[in-house]
Amino acid sequence: MSYLEYQPTNGAVVVTGATGDMGLAITERLYRAGQPVIIAACRQPERMRPYIHNLDVIYPESPSLIIPARLDLSTAWQARKAAAEIGAMGHDITAVINNAGVMQIDHTELSPDGFEMSLQVNCISTLAFTLTLLPKLRQGAAVVMTSSLMRRFPLLRRDFVAKATYATNFAQRFNNYGRSKQILTWAATLLAERVSYRGIRVNCADPGIVNTPMIRLGYGWVDTIADHIARPLMSTPMQGSRAAMQALATPRTSMMATQRTLSPLPSLTAAQTEIATEALRLAIP
Ligand SMILES: NC(=O)c1ccc[n+]([C@@H]2O[C@H](COP(=O)([O-])OP(=O)(O)OC[C@H]3O[C@@H](n4cnc5c(N)ncnc54)[C@H](OP(=O)(O)O)[C@@H]3O)[C@@H](O)[C@H]2O)c1
Incomplete structure (x- = not known):
């Protein structure tokens, strides 16, 4: 696939995480492209300040304005509140890039909503944030969900939430992360159908294996091996970000973008549709 260059819109793009x-x-990438408004949604918006300064220095010609906004995906309520606040800013939102995510491998943590944290952050709250922002999205806007190649591994389980809650070992927690991305991907497929009447595109991004703090698993020997052997072979964050930019730039909907490919998301089976419907239901206020 030839790389689809993102053409800035005349509105605002929201980036989570x-x-x-x-x-x-x-x-x-958005700043370099000259996107007029970029809403940087993150847990600690004050941390954006030095990055904004750096971008200003590197790209002095860019007309972009970065607006930091607070977003915590630890509960669906907080996700909806952040979306409502961003919506109330009054910008014409042309895209939402759901990039924030978490992978907890060394411990199991429950969210205040009672879900295992990766399911909460990566799936339920991400959907809650998106669904709350939907009415504010312009006709023809784009929604990007960050998936992962880990979505391919977990087997379908109806008792996933209960299992995830009591995960006790490395493999089970790894599976939790994979399942959160799997369900998010299915929900994206369903959402793409539901919002197509407004011309809104919903696509997924699978960045590959990228050298970021997420790959630090919290197990000494695993991290040491990863640092010395695997990290140098991984993609850089800039390379990994190509997937989200492809998912954003494509005029098509219900697609999975990687760094180099763009392919239609597979149709859902009845069981997958049921699980995706439930995830969307949990996300709706
Ligand atoms: N790295 C990979 O190999 C890889 C592969 C496939 C998919 N992904 C996905 O790519 C996305 C970006 O990850 P990354 O690799 O760039 O890791 P990262 O550097 O750890 O970034 C994760 C981001 O998510 C934010 N986040 C975590 N929990 C949050 C919460 N409760 N509320 C709001 N924001 C929260 C973090 O916020 P703070 O800055 O406040 O910590 C951080 O900005 C994630 O969705 C991840 O699952 C990564």
Whole structure:
């Protein structure tokens, strides 16, 4: 696939997890492209300040304005509140890039909503944020969901939430992350159908394996091996961010973008549709 160059719109693009490694790379690409308004949604908006200054120095000609906004995806309520605040800013929103995500491998944590944290942040709250912002999106806007190649591995389980909550070992927690991305991807497929009447495109991005803090697993020996052997082979955050930019730039909907490919998301089975419907239901206020 030839690389689709993103053409800035005359509105605002929201990027979640903007202070993360891939979030910063996406923000830089948008800034470099001259996107007029970039809403950098993150847990600690004050952390954006030095990055904004750096971008200003590197790209002095860019007309972009970065507006930091607070977003915590630890609960669906906080996600909706942040979306409502961003919506109330009054910008014409032309895209939402859901980049924020978490992978907890060394411990199991429950969200205040009672879900295992990767399911909460990566899937339910991400959907809650998106669904709350939907009415504010311009006709023909784009929504990007950050998936992962880990979505391919977990087997379909109806008792996933209960299992995830009591995950006790490395493999189970790895599976939790994969399942959160799997369900998010299915929900994106369903959402793409539901919003197509407004011309809104919903696509997924699979960045590959990218050298970011997320790859630090919290197990000494695994991290040491990863640091010395695997990290140099991984993509850089700037390379990984190509997937989100492809998902954003394509005029098509219901697509999976990687750094180099763009392909239609597979149709959902009845069981997958049921699970995706449930995830969307949990996200709706
Ligand atoms: N790295 C990879 O190999 C890889 C592969 C496939 C998919 N991904 C996905 O790519 C996305 C970006 O990850 P990354 O690799 O760039 O990792 P990262 O540097 O750790 O970035 C993750 C971002 O998510 C934010 N975040 C985490 N929990 C949050 C919460 N409760 N509320 C709001 N924001 C939260 C973090 O905020 P703070 O800055 O406040 O910590 C950070 O900005 C994630 O969705 C991840 O699952 C990564």
